[in-house]
Amino acid sequence: MIKPRTVGIVGMGHVGAHVANSLLLQGLADELYLCDIDSVKSASETQDLRDSLQFCPYNTKIIDCQDRYEELAGCDVIVNAAGKVSLAAGNRDGELFFTTDACRTFANRIVDAGFDGIWISISNPCDVVCTEFWHLTGYDPSRIIGSGTGLDSARLCSQISLACNLDPKSINAYMIGEHGASMLAAWKSASISGKPLAQLADEEPERFAFDLAEMEDKARQGGYVTFAGKQCTEYAVANAAVRVVAAVLHDEHAVMGASTLMTGQYGEEGIFTSLPCIIGRNGVERVMELDLSQAELEAFHASCQHIRDNIGRLTWW
Structure with missing residues (x-):
């Protein structure tokens, strides 16, 4: 059967x-x-x-x-x-x-x-x-x-796509860390068609050289732009979750941003936070570590600390 x-x-x-x-x-x-x-x-x-x-x-x-x-x-x-x-x-x-x-x-x-x-x-x-x-x-x-920063990564790719007039699915870029105010864009690893975004910005600045800080903030604040007009977020976050469901049910071994237990990645452990993960029938099969700049690494550690601070606010722990 x-x-x-x-x-x-x-x-x-x-x-x-x-x-x-x-x-x-x-x-x-x-x-x-x-x-x-x-x-x-x-x-x-x-x-x-x-x-x-x-x-x-x-x-x-x-x-x-x-x-x-x-x-x-x-x-x-x-x-x-x-x-x-x-x-x-x-x-x-x-x-x-x-x-x-x-x-x-x-x-x-x-x-x-x-x-x-x-x-x-x-x-x-x-x-x-x-x-x-x-x-x-x-x-x-x-x-x-x-679901973590899978949604925020989609928001980042959406903003990049608007800036350079490309299908967002053609862009490989991740928001990582906490799904919250301390998340960050992993710009050093961002690419289009295998070519680093930084290199494209040098080669074709009129199309690919945009303000990274502004782009990152738009991805970070995207949920509140949505919330402001209808007092909720619903479509994108639901579809982000369903994308993970599909990866599990079809045993896709798909790579996507998701929150998972840190077991030593970048020296972090004991908390859940978001990095790109390989997801299939058995859940998270592997956590992928990106090549981060020193500033990105420091921001990632700060984001993890914010998660620990919130956990510390739960009095039963």
């Missing part, structure tokens, strides 16, 4: 609902398990998604689990989208206590029920939440993946 591809989502707010919709439109899940502490919200999203199946490429079984988290134990992948975005209106760390408290209500319940799939966490602050998942459950950290 062919095993159905099963995906669970915890938290059916703006992002969780868009994750579910994107999974349906891409035909990635055969079964979709939806959880939310608001049973009315959970039921309404389930109904709306079921009603849209007529317009999706494949049929999908959609189950409303409400807060019965144990029902997600058989999933291949669970996406954690539990959060309260209004708390982050003025500070990327604003959801710290809300999201970590939320983790404690479901993480162990799901793992203790027998879950052995892949966790993908979107909830912010992403790196702290992933680190908490690891400490709470003792789960294999390579099977806990934070």
Whole structure:
């Protein structure tokens, strides 16, 4: 028999609902398990998604689990989208206590029920939440993946593409470190068609020589540009998460920015943060270390320290 591809989502707010919709439109899940502490919200999203199946490429079984988290134990992948975005209106760390408290209500319940799939966490602050998942459950950290700076890397490539009139998928550039205010662009390793961006700037300055600091800040602040007009971010972050889901379900061995446990990279260990990772069926297979300038390396260490500082604010640790 062919095993159905099963995906669970915890938290059916703006992002969780868009994750579910994107999974349906891409035909990635055969079964979709939806959880939310608001049973009315959970039921309404389930109904709306079921009603849209007529317009999706494949049929999908959609189950409303409400807060019965144990029902997600058989999933291949669970996406954690539990959060309260209004708390982050003025500070990327604003959801710290809300999201970590939320983790404690479901993480162990799901793992203790027998879950052995892949966790993908979107909830912010992403790196702290992933680190908490690891400490709470003792789960294999390579099977806990934070969406991290995968989204911010997409924002960076988008800004570069606007500046030099190229398809953003043709640009190889990463934001690394914390998914938050301390993230940084790894400019020394940025390239287009295998050619370093710095070299292209020398060869064709009218097209490729732009203000790196301004470009990096646009990538860093992109979420707040989105938030300013509609009080949430939803499409890009949901699609970033679904891209990771696809890499896992299809065992792609795809390289993408993601938050993962540091085990000595650049001398950092014991926390989750973002670097390019190879992702497949078993989660993070390998962490790729980029060639960083001295300034970039110092900024990366400072970003990791900010994550540690936030972890230190959690009184139960």
